[in-house]
């Protein structure tokens with residue numbers, strides 16, 4: 001281990017378990033707030049973050065009845081611009097943020113009907129989206145496929161390169177004089193007098209800290225199973241993405257999202273690479289499957305086939321691209337599709353997990369909320385986006401204590417859990 005990975009002596013202000021995009025975003029903002037921080041992860045960035053396409057898509061991810069999630073995602077998208085600028089300035093590393101908007105496409109009339117229902121949902125929530133004629137969509141993006149029933153333009157849904165952003169965060173944290181990333185697994189949390197006082201790693205090293213943030217993706221649930229009073233119902237939901245390399249002339253200028261006979265599919269383009277074996281080519285990320293399966297890291301032939309079949313309906317030029325990677329990973333999902341952010345019932349223990357399909361989008365907001373919880377400077381209304389009341393209500397809905405059994409249940413006469 002070099003000095004940036006050696007466990008430091010003494011008690012730190014903060015231990016973060018997990019160095020995916022969430023754990024590192026928390027660690028970096030905590031360092032900026034003046035805390036000393038140790039991060040534990042045997043394989044930083046090899047979890048869900050490795051598969052993510054990087055869509056920052058509050059509008060096109062909107063689901064009926066999930067109003068709190070939509071408000072949270074809108075606030076998350078607003079934070080990305082400053083976060084990306086700060087991170088690029090701190091590290092001199094680009095994070096591949098592209099504010100080019102999203103074209104949403106429907107293959108047949110049934111898909112078009114669903115697309116229009118989603119556009120009506122956007123109107124209800126004052127989210128910017130517009131149906132456009134397919135011919136106009138094709139003028140905007142000449143690579144679109146020949147058979148499409150409807151199209152919409154979503155100006156505010158963008159994308160970032162999650163691997164580039166993760167690499168920049170790792171550099172920012174490991175390169176900070178008060179930051180250390182230790183390549184070890186946390187095997188349990190250390191508890192004393194009802195407090196969590198740090199984590200013990202698989203080399204039996206005790207990492208003591210005033211606060212511990214668990215940001216271990218879906219693996220947060222087994223790690224916290226032994227902590228009384230904390231219920232973390234985070235489950236793995238497997239997804240597969242494909243990475244292709246395409247000539248710039250065969251690369252769309254926008255994120256493309258589509259419904260193809262009811263199946264969602266997307267194609268996320270990146271700017272041409274400036275170096276490496278694919279210099280001059282553009283990465284395309286096609287995704288994603290959604291499977292109630294564990295993190296078995298197995299790519300399936302059926303998953304790859306279905307993604308390619310549906311993506312080439314949106315953009316037939318996919319056929320000409322080189323398929324260079326299939327990436328199966330598991331998202332950390334919760335029963336209500338909202339993350340678990342902030343302090344728990346147990347003093348010293350904070351959570352930053354359960355981001356499911358939108359952890360890249362929510363990383364900057366999560367970092368600010370969780371660091372505010374750790375430092376005791378709870379979120380100010382002025383910081384809460386363009387609709388502060390709605391954003392604060394959505395943030396309250398991410399309270400990690402919402403799944404924990406209440407010590408005193410008012411629904412039973414004796415106060416005992418019914």
Ligand SMILES: Cc1cc2nc3c(=O)[nH]c(=O)nc-3n(C[C@H](O)[C@H](O)[C@H](O)COP(=O)(O)OP(=O)(O)OC[C@H]3O[C@@H](n4cnc5c(N)ncnc54)[C@H](O)[C@@H]3O)c2cc1C
Pocket residue numbers: 017018019020021022023040041042043044045046047048049050051052053054055056184185186187215216217218219220223238239240241287288289329330331332352353354355356357358359360361362
């Ligand atoms: C196919 C797919 C496509 C996606 N596309 C998008 C997208 O376009 N936009 C978007 O916003 N989101 C997307 N997501 C979701 C996003 O990837 C996740 O929500 C996000 O990466 C979660 O980040 P995380 O840091 O919480 O978890 P992870 O990235 O899984 O990181 C958890 C880390 O914890 C470490 N760890 C686990 N256990 C321990 C332990 N005991 N001790 C120490 N370390 C431990 C792991 O090694 C890992 O590095 C996608 C996900 C998938 C699977």
